[in-house]
Amino acid sequence: MVLTLVIAPLLFVALAGVLQLGALRVAVARVRAAADLATLVAVNDQDDAELARSGSLRLSADAAEVAREYFARELELSSSLLDGGADAIAAAADVAAYPSAPAYDTRTGARYERPTVRIAAQVPVRTPVFGALVLRPVTTIEVLSVSSPR
Amino acid sequence: MPLLFSILEFGSALERWLAQDAATVQAARYAGELGGDTPELRRFVGDELRTAGIDPDAVRVDVAPSRVGWREPVRVSLSSAYPVSIPFLFSTTVPLRSSAISRGEVNR
Numbered sequence: 001m002v003l004t005l006v007i008a009p010l011l012f013v014a015l016a017g018v019l020q021l022g023a024l025r026v027a028v029a030r031v032r033a034a035a036d037l038a039t040l041v042a043v044n045d046q047d048d049a050e051l052a053r054s055g056s057l058r059l060s061a062d063a064a065e066v067a068r069e070y071f072a073r074e075l076e077l078s079s080s081l082l083d084g085g086a087d088a089i090a091a092a093a094d095v096a097a098y099p100s101a102p103a104y105d106t107r108t109g110a111r112y113e114r115p116t117v118r119i120a121a122q123v124p125v126r127t128p129v130f131g132a133l134v135l136r137p138v139t140t141i142e143v144l145s146v147s148s149p150r
Numbered sequence: 151m152p153l154l155f156s157i158l159e160f161g162s163a164l165e166r167w168l169a170q171d172a173a174t175v176q177a178a179r180y181a182g183e184l185g186g187d188t189p190e191l192r193r194f195v196g197d198e199l200r201t202a203g204i205d206p207d208a209v210r211v212d213v214a215p216s217r218v219g220w221r222e223p224v225r226v227s228l229s230s231a232y233p234v235s236i237p238f239l240f241s242t243t244v245p246l247r248s249s250a251i252s253r254g255e256v257n258r
Contacts, residue, residue, distance in 0.1 A: 008153075011153040011154070014153075014157065015153050015156050015157050015160075018157050018160070018161060019160055022160065022161060025164065025168065026164060026167055026171065029168055029171055029172070030171060033171065033172075033250065036175075037175060037178065037179065037250060037251070037252060040179065040252075041182070041252060044182075044253070044255055045221065045253075066253075070223075070251065070253065073223065073251045074250065074251055077249045077250065077251065
């Protein structure tokens, strides 16, 4: 009986921690997918005039804006997990479009051989159970997504 | 004992949620490519879910709008109920919802 009373709180804490870790993993997967889909949508929209004229792939002029818009749309679908507005998080993201190749990314140092859209963002998500366990109530997920057309 | 089962059951539910999320993202991407809700998309979703070990008949699929043109957003949502059973405590179902948005690529 005494042993049960001693161990039960520990098991409750372990259960809460496991659930919070699992929820955090879901949040990480969603944020990554949001950034991936946003960059994919942006690079799928090609400059048709340039494609018809020269046959080469070149990003649409509004690729960066499209990536940011869709990043916000995707994040909005998981708004209950976020610590902040989806629009504000997307607005603060570092979105870069490299319409022609080769190009160098000054943030990552990467060299792109094709037209590329890149999103680098910090996304704060709520982790209330961690907060109750004297850890951080908000965990920041860093995400980097890069897409190029083929 | 119930607490240990809770860890296992909810862990399993979260794993299923992740798998459903992944299938939803792929489905949204494909819906944009096809221009909306088509039999090919439904087959694709079914295959993705089966690959993840999820019964497609137990998952509701919504595509809105059902037909999109070039540059129009299309949203795919998957929802299901995962049964959770904790011995000596309770049995319930946990609703799992996943959504993703893509953009129409078909120039009609």
